[in-house]
Structure formats: C-alpha cells, structure tokens
Amino acid sequence: MAGVLFLTGCLGAQSEKALPISSAKASAPETIEVQIDELPKDYFFIQGEDAKLIDESGEVIRPLFFQERVFLVRKGVQRSFVEDYAGNQGYVDRSYLSKSFSSYISNEYEGVEYGMYAEKNRPYREYVPVRAVYMPGLQLKNVDVFLDRLEGSVINTVVIDYKDDYDQILFPSKAVDETLPDASYPLLDNPEEFIAKFKERGLRLIARIVVFKSNQYASQYPDQSVVDSSGDLFYSDEGYWVSPHSRQMWQYIVKLSNEALAYGFDEIQYDYVRFPVSYGTVIDLRSPEEENRVTAIQKFIMYAQNNLNDRNALIGSDIFGWSAVSITDEGIGQHWEAMSAVSDIICPMLYPSLYTSGNLGLDRPWREPYEVIKRSTEYALERNANIQTPGLIRPWLQAYDAFIDFNEEEVAEQVRALHDLGIYEYMLWNPDGHYKLGGLNDLQKDRPASP
Structure with a gap:
C-alpha cells in the first residue's frame, strides 16, 4: 500500500486542554441491577x-x-x-x-477468539441507530448554546468524555477516590441537572472513556505501565501509557464505565484501547501473562462485556480506520476481526485528512471524502464478514478543517457514502465542538425507514 498513514487517537485534530469547572465532590451513584432478556435460540x-x-x-x-x-x-x-x-x-x-459460515481471516493471532462470542448471542433491544456529534470539554460551560445548535438537525446522540485524554473525570467518582485519591476532579458536580438537559431534548448519551493512555494512573502505578529501556515511563502521542496487559487497569476502567451508566449514559465507548506506538523505541509492555498484544486488547473488551452492571448496555470500541485495510495489528494490538468479534459497536476513525497520497488508491484522499469513506467501509464490511458476531459498524467522520475546509458538503458526502453501502449511523468529530450539519437534513429524508 503506497503512502504513509498518520496514527493518532480519536483526536483527528488536537483539542485544547479543558480546565476543571468545579472541584466539589458530590456522591457517586449506586450501581444498578442486572437484567437479562430471554433470547431467540435459532x-x-x-x-x-x-x-x-x-x-x-x-x-x-x-x-x-x-x-x-x-x-x-x-x-x-x-x-x-x-x-x-x-x-x-x-x-x-x-x-x-x-447455517453455513465461511471465514477468510488472512492473519489469525494465537490465543484470539474468532468464533461466536456468547455475550453477543442476542439482538439489541430497542436499538436506536446513532447519528452523533462529539461534545468536547470546551463546551461544558456552554451546554445550552451547544444544544441549541443541534435543534432541527438529524443528530440524536451526543458523545461526551467521562474520562478524557487528560485523565479528567466528568462527574464525582468513587473509583477515582479509591484509585487516584490525589486526582483533581470532577469537571462538573451537578450530574443530574447536566444529564437532564440532554434527555429533555430527546438526545441519547455515549460516555467516551480514554482507556490505556493515562498520565495520572501511569504516574501512580508505574509498575503497571509501559516503560522504556531505562525504566522510565514511556511517552507517546502526548501521554504516558498503562499496559493493556494490566488487569488492575481493566478493573478501574470498568468501575468508571459502571458509574457512567448509573449516572444516565446510554452506551460506553472506549478510545485509545490499544498499545502505544513505539516510534522505534525499545519498550517494556509489562506482559506477565505472556499474552500477545491482540489477545490483551480482545480480553480487555471481553472483561468489560462480562462486568458491566447493565448487561444490555452496549460497548463501542474505537479503532484506526486503517485497521480495516491492514491484516496485521499495526504493532498496537488493534486487529479488526479480534476487536469486532467482541465489541457491540466497532467505530473506525475514517478521517480523510489522516490518509496520505496513495492510501486507498487515491492521489489526494484528503480531498475526496466520499471515496475515502466508501472504500474504507467496504474493507470494514469485508472484514466483518469473516466473523460470526461482528460489531455494528458506526464510523467516526471528519467534521473539522484540515488541508481543506470541511463544510456542509464535505460532511454530507461522507454520510452519503455510508448510505450507499447500507449504513445509516455515524459520529462526527470536531475537537472544538462546532458542526456544520445543514447538509445532513436532506440526506436523512432519503434514508430507509429503519434503521
């Protein structure tokens, strides 16, 4: 494949670090009861x-x-x-x-479960196809203005950081009190009032949780974190990293996930669910279990699936868009079939500005939003056809300027590409929280009644 693909997190464009709005600590919510539906058998x-x-x-x-x-x-x-x-x-x-099923996985990893995942052996009850925007911390003080901008649009869901790229936690958290007692948080101390603003407008909420990139956790627990050959914490992509092999970290993330659901979030979405890019540095990944990268990432998602208090809550996993093309894990543990097989939602980050000349057979992919989304998603559909319990494909799409201005037409062209492939849900990423949504209303009129 010609060209070089830039690797980044869900942050397609760098966002400004948000500052805490309040340091008051209200009570964290109690957990909720587990309910399991009767499922179809055939x-x-x-x-x-x-x-x-x-x-x-x-x-x-x-x-x-x-x-x-x-x-x-x-x-x-x-x-x-x-x-x-x-x-x-x-x-x-x-x-x-x-009843027959044929799998053509080009590169299977040892210890990875590619068969039918029992936790997903069911349809999702009352599923709502998502048309979402990301709301960054910068907009927390202006939530009413942000929501007013969404009025009259096709958007029905908002993605909000519960644990962001800088370890800031949205609401009061027992998990943080117990695990990182010196952490400065929360960003907001009025969770019920905040959640109600969205619910009153008929909007669903997805809690974005940045997983293994964690400065505070790595500093508190260096024995659980990735280090270089000198034994110092390894810094990559603007942060220190906890080892994805760390079961201790898995427990912390699941506690945060359960808190978010108890507060009223409808779905959990994991970002930075990967190993750091080494950029040629020799690093120690802290693998006491002698498990490979792909197995560690898949096992973490499976652990979360089995330990959410609300067993009907969905888990989404962010994954590099290039993972749909590459048959390897790109050195970071993200192998498409391994992650999709155990995630309810698989969320490739398909930002055209991250592709370079030659990628996907395009000379200037950053200028061809329709073709980037269409060609990337075709790869994703082909990869999903290799596994019996694939995640529903819900891509992240670019809604920020980079190389070219991304206006209503460019945003709509990405959505049109998904519609042409039979996919009617998506999430828009803009690190500042300013969206140009007008072009989506006309598209929505032509979509099938469901999903």
Whole structure:
C-alpha cells in the first residue's frame, strides 16, 4: 500500500486542554441491577449480496450484509420472519438463509477468539441507530448554546468524555477516590441537572472513556505501565501509557464505565484501547501473562462485556480506520476481526485528512471524502464478514478543517457514502465542538425507514 498513514487517537485534530469547572465532590451513584432478556435460540447467516429485510407491505427496511447473522422469529415456506442485531424485525427470502459460515481471516493471532462470542448471542433491544456529534470539554460551560445548535438537525446522540485524554473525570467518582485519591476532579458536580438537559431534548448519551493512555494512573502505578529501556515511563502521542496487559487497569476502567451508566449514559465507548506506538523505541509492555498484544486488547473488551452492571448496555470500541485495510495489528494490538468479534459497536476513525497520497488508491484522499469513506467501509464490511458476531459498524467522520475546509458538503458526502453501502449511523468529530450539519437534513429524508 503506497503512502504513509498518520496514527493518532480519536483526536483527528488536537483539542485544547479543558480546565476543571468545579472541584466539589458530590456522591457517586449506586450501581444498578442486572437484567437479562430471554433470547431467540435459532439463527441463520445471510448468503448473498442483495438480501433485504422487508416489512409486510414489501417495503425495504434495510439491506442485509453478506454473512450477517439474523435470529429466527417465525419460519415460513418462501420467506421467514427474522430479527437483526439492532432489533429490526421483517421478512427475508429463505433462499438467503443458511447455517453455513465461511471465514477468510488472512492473519489469525494465537490465543484470539474468532468464533461466536456468547455475550453477543442476542439482538439489541430497542436499538436506536446513532447519528452523533462529539461534545468536547470546551463546551461544558456552554451546554445550552451547544444544544441549541443541534435543534432541527438529524443528530440524536451526543458523545461526551467521562474520562478524557487528560485523565479528567466528568462527574464525582468513587473509583477515582479509591484509585487516584490525589486526582483533581470532577469537571462538573451537578450530574443530574447536566444529564437532564440532554434527555429533555430527546438526545441519547455515549460516555467516551480514554482507556490505556493515562498520565495520572501511569504516574501512580508505574509498575503497571509501559516503560522504556531505562525504566522510565514511556511517552507517546502526548501521554504516558498503562499496559493493556494490566488487569488492575481493566478493573478501574470498568468501575468508571459502571458509574457512567448509573449516572444516565446510554452506551460506553472506549478510545485509545490499544498499545502505544513505539516510534522505534525499545519498550517494556509489562506482559506477565505472556499474552500477545491482540489477545490483551480482545480480553480487555471481553472483561468489560462480562462486568458491566447493565448487561444490555452496549460497548463501542474505537479503532484506526486503517485497521480495516491492514491484516496485521499495526504493532498496537488493534486487529479488526479480534476487536469486532467482541465489541457491540466497532467505530473506525475514517478521517480523510489522516490518509496520505496513495492510501486507498487515491492521489489526494484528503480531498475526496466520499471515496475515502466508501472504500474504507467496504474493507470494514469485508472484514466483518469473516466473523460470526461482528460489531455494528458506526464510523467516526471528519467534521473539522484540515488541508481543506470541511463544510456542509464535505460532511454530507461522507454520510452519503455510508448510505450507499447500507449504513445509516455515524459520529462526527470536531475537537472544538462546532458542526456544520445543514447538509445532513436532506440526506436523512432519503434514508430507509429503519434503521
């Protein structure tokens, strides 16, 4: 593949460090009870490139992807009534249904689970396809103004940092009190009032949690963190890193996740769920279990899946867009099939400005938002077809200026590319929180009724 791809986190463009708004510590919420739905027992895989889920009148609900798994509700003579992962129910011609499944993973890693993941052996109840924007810490003081800008748009979800790139925690946290007692936090001490502002407008909330890049945790627990050959904490991509092998860190992150859900967030999204880029430096990853990078990342996601108090809560995993193209883990533990197999949502960061000349067969990819999204997502769909319990693809799209101005047309072209592939959800990233959404309203009129 010609060209060089720049690796960065979810931060497609650098954002300014937010300062705490309040240092008062209110009480953290209690955890919630676990509830498990009764699940369909029978399922089939879609075999064919043009299968569709249709309603009683014959209208298309959504296209079905090759080797996508659907749950049987009622068997028919010529067509069966099925349910997809998102909870959509409709008919599909029985000629497309098969029990057989073929996997073509080019590079399998030892110790990784590529088969059916039991925790995902169910459809997602009352799933709401997400059209989201990211709200950075810079906007916390201006939340009403930020929300006013979303009025009349197609946006139905907001992604907010619960633990950000600088270890700042949004709300009062028992987990932080116990683990990092000297940490300065929270950013806000009025969680109920803050959450209510979004809920009153019918908006869902996703808690973004930066996982293994953590200055405060690395400084507090250097024995759990990545170090260089001199034994000093390793600094990469503007931060120190805790080893993804650290079970102690896994527990801390899951405690934060449960707090976010108890406060009223609807979904958890993990960012920087990877190893640091070494940039040629010899580093010690602290691997007492002698497990490889890909296995460590997958096991962390599986640990979170098994330890969220709300078993119906969804987990999204951010992943480099290039991971859909590369058959390796790029040295950071992000292997597409390994992460998608155990994540409810897989979130490739498909920012055109991060691709360089020659990537995806494009001379100037930063000037071709439609083609970058279309070609990258085609790779992602092909990779998802290799696994029996793939994550729903919900990409991060660019909504910030870089090399060229990203105005309404450029933002809409990215969404149009997803629609042309049968994907109707996305998240927009702008590190300052200013979005140009007008071009999305017209697109939304032409989408299928569901999802």
